[in-house]
Amino acid sequence: MSASVKYLVVIIDLNPIYWADKVSASNTLNFKQYLNTIIQFCNAYIAFDINHRLIIIGCSNNETYFLYPDPVNESLIIPTVTKTNLFEQLFVVDRVVENNLKNFIRDGSSASQSVGSMITMALTQALCYINRIIRDTLAGEKNSFRILIIQTTNDTSKQYMNFMNAVFTSEKLNVPIDGCILNNESSLLQQACDLTSGIYLRVPDPNGLLQYLLWLYLTDKELRKMLALPTKMAVDYRPACFCHHKLIDTGYVCSVCLSIYCDNTSACSTCRSAFDANGSTDGSKRPLR
Amino acid sequence: MDENDDQYRWESGYERTWEVIQEDETGSLTAAINAINQKNRRKELAQLPNVRLGMMRHLYLVLDMSDAMKDQDLRPNRLFCAIELLKEFIFLYFDSNPISQIGIIITRRKRVEKISELAGNPRSHVALLEQLKYQECEGEASIQNALEMGLQTLKHMPKYSSREMLFVLGCLATCDHGNILQTIKTCKENEIRCSVISVSAEVRIFRKLCMDTKGLFHVITDSTHFQELLQIHSRPLPALDKFESSLVRMGFPKYRTYTTPNASISSTTAIAKHEKASMCMCHLEQRGGTNGFSIGGYFCPTCESKYCELPTECSVCHLTLVSAPHLARSYHFLFPIEQFIELTMEKPINEKCFGCQQAFDEQKHKTIYQCTSCKNFFCFECDLFIHGTIFTCPGCIRNGQLK
Secondary structure, eight states: OOOOOEEEEEEEEOOHHHHGGGTTOSSSOOHHHHHHHHHHHHHHHHHHOTTEEEEEEEEOSSOEEEEEOOHHHHTTOOOOOOTTOOOHHHHHHHHHHHHHHHHHHHHOOOOOOOOSOOHHHHHHHHHHHHHHHHHHSOTTOOOEEEEEEEEOSOOOGGGHHHHHHHHHHHHHTTOOEEEEESSSOOHHHHHHHHHTTOOEEEOSOGGGHHHHIIIIISSOHHHHTTSOOOOOOOOOOOOBOTTTOOBOSEEEEETTTOOEESSOOSBOTTTOOBOOGGGTTTTTSOOOO | OOSSOSSOGGGSOOOOGGGGOOOOTTSOOHHHHHHHHHHHHHHHHOOOTTOOBOOSEEEEEEEEOSGGGGOOSSSSOHHHHHHHHHHHHHHHHHHHOTTOEEEEEEEETTEEEEEEEEESOHHHHHHHHHHHTTSOOOSOOOHHHHHHHHHHHHTTSOTTSEEEEEEEEOOSOOOOSSOHHHHHHHHHHTTEEEEEEESSOOOHHHHHHHHHTTOOEEEOSSHHHHHHHHHHHHSOOBOOTTOOOOEEEEEOOOEESSOOTTOOSSOOHHHHTTOOOEEOGGGTTSOSSSTTEESOEEEOTTTOOEESSSSEEOTTTOOEEOOHHHHHHTHHHHSOOOOOEEEEOOSOOSOBOTTTOOBOOTTTOSEEEEOTTTOOEEOHHHHHHIIIIIOSOTGGGGGTOOO
């Protein structure tokens, strides 16, 4: 077995708005089951290999919180032999995550009115954390990293640029982003997974979340080659124009700031540069070289 | 010699460079050196606000392959070192300027050769550069010929793009057929910015070329410095005054697996039967082999010709084909994040870095950094990482600091 340490950063969407009406639902996944499922997955990940390391970040609609590892609280928990002879490390993980989750939910203020979750914030923090581990590794050690985003809420278009910046960073660091979404299709997450060559999946039935997590997201890049993965869908990379927010096939791009317009305009609304009216079709009518 | 002053180093005043370095109590220099390094690295990332950048660039890379490049002052020799660094440069260039183009010219035996035309695919350029490693360096370089070859293509490039030539030269002279000053003048008239990185020494004509065309002139000190200089050139430069702005028509093709237009992507098996393999336009010229013969591809929205990679220019209707992430890749230049303010840690505070969650420690973190808008604290490494790689402050996302 290779000695390289494998890190998995799990970003969990804990947005209260999504779970509000599903607290005690019986026919679909409720919040408690959701958390249980994720803990089970995390336990499975740790138990899978001695070189596996786990980082869990929770994010609500305006806050993020590192649920695990927590060096301060970890020392307080003394593993006790339980009735079921639980693996010591798993016991610690469970308790730490449980305590931190309680704190997080208690401290979470509902002041913010935004509906979307702070996935981007958690992602940038995860990248900073990974950057720190990369910096601290000794020469000769080779660690691999992976980020798994479990999202329940819809995309927020406000975060597009920040999210894409984070995705490009992840691409540069060679960290695949896996996306698992419980609600509607997320085009942002889909693009992120495609660009970083991770797996994207919209869970068809939330009750089967654990099975999906275990089958798809437990394995790393090398092992995935041997698995039958869901067929990759063609990702829609068409942009929305800045003027009407419609998806377009052909458009006009400002040469100064790269804003996208669906029709000829006389001035750019982003950078306020005025355009030459007859220069606009320049790109397509250039003489042959 | 620095870029801006007109004095040579040996003409300028006496600098006591060693006095900046102070020993600490234990007589160690590490702390002082670290502090200087930190300062320099931060300075590098500081961006000038409100400067218009030339975002679309057409750049010709001119590589010297004269006798002088055989010298072994860089390891293993000048040519190998330059090619290795240029390969890195090409990837950096396309990372910072995704819809720009690059072309490669070499000069040897008083002649020039065009290795590749202006194009947007980094991998093909790098493959061509790799082949150059095994070719002979001989004769003398000709700057005038290189300039003329670059001029021929660049002068037809649209006015809104930044036209540039970057010379990597090891020679100390240029062997030309005519008056090079005249050619420099023509370059100036056509607004072609020429920059030179000399791997040997400063040469007056190179410096004049750069000054006249508003380019940058540098002489390397070692290979690390060489790498840093190339990094400077990989970022878009401030635009020249006479720069036009205009709207450029671009196509955003969707990846499809069959050629039937206007069919929905989530196809049933009935449509899938019509899948036809076809040749893509980018591999059409390479005879033989099965490269480029496939079912899927990007189809030009106007003329339906197929390409296997983006960004590219449609060879049929000359429409620039890009995808949204390509444009998004350069948005960080347009919406840069503010510099964090530096704070010295006097008394221990019970805080941790907002980025990497490391608890601040008096010994390790002498200075910490604070974002001016979200007031979160960061450690030095996260500050660098945020300003140099992510371009997004984790704390500011909450405020939705988007346009």
